[in-house]
Amino acid sequence: MSRSLPPSVRRQMIAFDPAALDAPSVSEFRRSLGVNRPSFYKIRDRHHSEGNAALNPRSRAPEQPARVFTDDTTKVVLGIRRRLKGKGWDAGPKSIWHAGVDEAEFPGSIPSVSTIARIPAGAAGNTGVVDANPRKRPRSSFIRFQRAAAMAMWQLDAFEYKLTDSERTKVTVYQLVDDSTGFDVGTAVFPSPENGQDAIATVGAAIDAYGVLQELLSDYADLGIMPMSV
Structure with a gap:
């Protein structure tokens, strides 16, 4: 809840002094703002340690965002994949990673296996690059071995x-x-x-x-x- 509170409400929570004369109780003050107890104390504690940064919610961006590689890395990954498939070998992400590392084909940083798995799917004009996974057959397409109705057998x-x-x-x-x-x-x-x-x-x-x-x-x-x- 604390991440969605506007800065104006956060400022009131930070400035609130329960010891001041004629100050309402913490419970009454929270109810007037529509804020629950954990959010109230979390924002006040955050202001104590981080200062005015508590007026805004923390960023939801991942601490380690996914790395973006150049077109050269994409071309290398797709090239290794085509080569492995042409030789009849496994062309999965791990196989591509090992082949690229063994032959020192990756330009610059070596992409992770998970990144290699995303590159073919995100390649421009990837028709024929990634084998489409067939959707599961609907249950209605399966033929039952049992008779369809009672008293049939x-x-x-x-x-x-x-x-x-x-x-x-x-x-x-x-x-x-x-x-x-x-x-x-x-x-x-x-x-x-x-x-x-x-x-x-x-x-x-x-x-x-x-x-x-x-x-x-x-x-x-x-x-x-x-x-x-x-």
Whole structure:
């Protein structure tokens, strides 16, 4: 907040003497100016150490601004890049930096790797200089492996499971899941080993409960039933 206060308000804050006769309290004075406590004391402390410089906000310019290099440096960077790409080598900023340093090609000061990365993008008429990064594909362009709507396909799987009774009885669990929603439309358990009759019974019970589906996907080789479309 202190950086946006006008000089006139800053001057009042600096000149304020809470010990003066009939002076308002610090809180009342701050409220009259619309200034919070940290900003009030920050500007007064800054005036104590920096004098009238506190009447203006500090510069927001970076302490170490980005270095600007001459056209000669730009030409060297682009030339090294073309040479490396022509030889089939990596032409990234680090590779350009190492090549320029090893061959002493940079005129004057040696640019940093980050500066070299900016030079091709900022080169005049940079068409063909920098490879354009393709934009991410929209999510709508991806083809889903799942069916687009519920009841379009059910998937039937079966596996063997041992109960926790003393005899460790084996049962067969049939899972019937809607491919689009992942909803379990018919999990059933049978005491017999995996077979087509129990699989058909599982599907039939689900159809009775939820209606007729469009397509059924199952491992018919193991179940002994043919894939079906209804």
